[in-house]
Amino acid sequence: MLLKSKSWPWLLVGTAGSLLAYHGRWGMPLAAWVFAIFLLRFTRSTRVLSGAVGIWVAYVLGGAFYLAESGIEVFTPMFALILVYSTLLAVPYLLDRLLIARLPGLVGALVFPTAMVGAEYVLGALSPMGVALSSLGTTQHANLPLIQLASITGTYGITFILAWFSTTVLHIWERRLHWPDIRLATTVHAAVLALVLVGGTVRIAFFAPDAQTVRVATVSPAKAVDDRSNGLLTQYDDLERLTAGDPAVVRPALALVSNDLLKSTEREAAAGAQIVVWPEAGTLVREADRDALLLQIAAVARQTGIYINAGLLVLTQKAPYYARNQAVLIDPRGKALWTYDKSKPVPGMDMIEPGDGKVPVVDSPVGRIANVICFDADFPSLMRQQPNVDLMLVPSNDWQEFGRTHTEKAALRAVENGYSLIRADSRGQAGAFDPLGRSVGSVDYFTAEQQTMVVSVPTHGLRTLYTRIGDVFTWLCLAGLVLLTLTALRRRDRER
Structure with a gap:
């Protein structure tokens, strides 16, 4: 038996x-x-x-x-x-x-x-x-x-x-x-x-961390704009076809989304945000048009005096990867402080070329800022790579069944490393946590026409033993x- x-x-x-x-x-x-x-x-x-x-x-x-x-x-x-x-x-x-x-x-x-x-x-x-x-x-x-x-x-x-x-x-x-x-x-x-x-x-x-805070906003494309853009691109059912598509059709369709994000960024800056975070692959852009889009983003950053962390999916014609999943941080002077490529593609889902695994970091008047993209946050060693980080920006893109729990998992990274973590999650649940893992804001993409999250998080994190001893x-x-x-x-x- x-x-x-x-x-x-x-x-x-x-x-x-x-x-x-x-x-x-x-x-x-x-x-x-x-x-x-x-x-x-x-x-x-x-x-x-x-x-x-x-x-x-x-x-x-x-x-x-x-x-x-x-x-x-x-x-x-x-x-x-x-x-x-x-x-x-x-x-x-x-x-x-x-x-x-x-x-x-x-x-x-x-x-x-x-x-x-x-x-x-x-x-x-x-x-x-x-x-x-x-x-x-x-x-x-x-x-x-x-x-x-x-x-x-x-x-x-x-x-x-x-x-x-x-x-x-x-x-x-x-x-x-x-x-x-x-x-x-x-x-x-x-x-x-x-x-x-x-x-x-x-x-x-x-x-608890110091009382001084910075106002951070996350924005996603409006659903109506996203649907309109996708409707113009129905003939291109994968990245390979999209990258090879007619520029006269592809360029204006993608611009609908990027223009909507820029408009939302200006709105949140006028409301007092000092950092605006776009989600992972917040907008798609042809490789030939990437520099022009970055100039537009830089102009908004200069005019509003804010930091913009722009999530881009750059369409290339390099096989077998037809895209690069990037986050570009632009400062109030309009200068690009980093271009970070997602280090950990999701197996079987992300057809992108991975980055070099080096987490970018910069000192700013609102704290020491670092950045990873979505699935990267499921690798604790990567998340503690940079010491003394105050703000960790995590542009993300999930789906309805997984968005909430994926964001909840990220709360542990905030506690481990003693920083505030802001997760801008298109097609999921955006969320922000302070260095103690306390939720300071969240918004569900599927319950709002346009996902916008506004939070105030400490400008100084907490130093943890885990970041020192691993x-x-x-x-x-x-x-x-x-x-x-x-x-x-x-x-x-x-x-x-």
Whole structure:
């Protein structure tokens, strides 16, 4: 018999909980705390191989569900990536099953969380998706006291707390609340969790950024203008055909959008904005017309005295990439301070030539400003590349099913690095977060004729330990996992 009759219900309950534990449209933060309790109960009550296979299937189902709820077609090359993810994320359960018998109590409860942190780190470092699909910690984006831990450990510390909670609860369950047996493990975990929550509360209450703020506006093309432009270009159904299209048809159609963005920029500048951010690929422009468009943007920047971060999709005729996804920051003098090419194209979606991976930064009277584009923000190492950043601009472009959750994930980058993060998200949910991860504004593209978000964010960020030490906590978890494994093996040899 593949599974013991008393074990399979725990697999079903844990799998159902895992569907809600992914950070998707229907995700529930509480599910991330409890789903692993039942999956661990399953693996500990069945055979090793059966348990590993069951967990792998649970994660495959969860990954497929996440793709579906995020509006991504399931059975594509992305599903092959889900299979790889599921294999690696099953390893912590397998290690827990193999080692727990020889590492009881508090020590044994640490196997699963250290292994889970290690699995997430490997996926985040090696996967072309970064941490977009693998970070359990981002599910807690609204728990402000808890997520302050990310300023020290990155989101991996939050994952550790969640996974440790699961093993501690299971420890209490297995020993049927017998206090002498559960006292140490329960007390230590409760003390650490209390310390994290109290410390986070203190950080929010007493270490908030300076009161001086800068007014930032994000603008997207009006839907009516976007639809009119697309209607003129229906004959060009992909980038290759569009780049080779008749300039007499393509140029005026694209100009409808760029002119609308320029008009919105002038309006927000007149209302007091000092920085205006366009979304990712806010306007398409032929390579031959790019310089002329930048001159128009520069003229508006000079006339209004503001910074404009313009998101452009530059149409080229270079195969196999027919576009360059760029953000150009223009200062109040009309000077282009940088041209940044998106570093991390979305696999299977972005047919663009990636940039060099160097995050641009500039000192300004309103703070030290840096810039990445959309999916780049799912790579923590890229987001902390530049030190002492105050404002991180993230022009983005999503779709309805994924826009809100993608913006929520970015809140953790703000806490990790101590900067205000402004995400201008066309066809998604624009959002802004202060250095403590607090939402200071949002607007949904699909509930407004023209998406405009206006926020005031601090001009000075908070310096965090995470930006200085990086993923030291993760490496300590991996070292601890090796030590726990060696200890269990030594005890096995003694028993023999």
